[in-house]
Amino acid sequence: MRRRFVAALGALLLLPLFAAAQAGDPARPVVALTGKVKQPLQFDLARLQALPADEEQVSFQTDHGPQTGKYTGVLVWTLLAEAGGLADTDKSAALHHTIRVTAQDGYYVILSTGEIAPDLGGKPALLAYRRGDDAPGADGLRLVLPGDKHGARNVRNVLTIEVE
Secondary structure: OHHHHHHHHHHHHHHHHHHHHHHHOOOOOEEEEEEOEOOOEEEEHHHHHOOOOEEEEEEEEEOOEEEEEEEEEEEHHHHHHHOOOEOOOOOOHHHOOEEEEEEOOOOEEEEEHHHHOOOOOOOOOEEEEEEOOOOOOOOOOEEEOOOOOEHHHOEOOEEEEEEO
């Protein structure tokens, strides 16, 4: 219980710093990975680019018509692995948790760990740092979910990824 409290307090105290870093310089985006992971981490552009990259061609419907793009980034499941995995020793831990991805403006979406776990749903939830031929980080960090028919779960300017 105390460990959870300390982790939550630390995340709350650091959240303004992450927001300031992202809001102050879009070319230097930072995302915090917190919650029920073995070691909460923060990822800046350089740290993300040092991880195995994934490229996804994405098409989805928006209120302004269809949108298509090629995104490069890191799978959210890879980020969880970087943090030591889920802080849950239960055999079916991947089925018991959710992931809340929150943007700088407060917009958020919820994913299931089972949905993105490679051995279960295997959905490639991508934290993208590049769109097409843009410079890495030029558009901030964006959650992209290939296969979604509508882009409502694509989150621009991701600030935190919290495992609940």
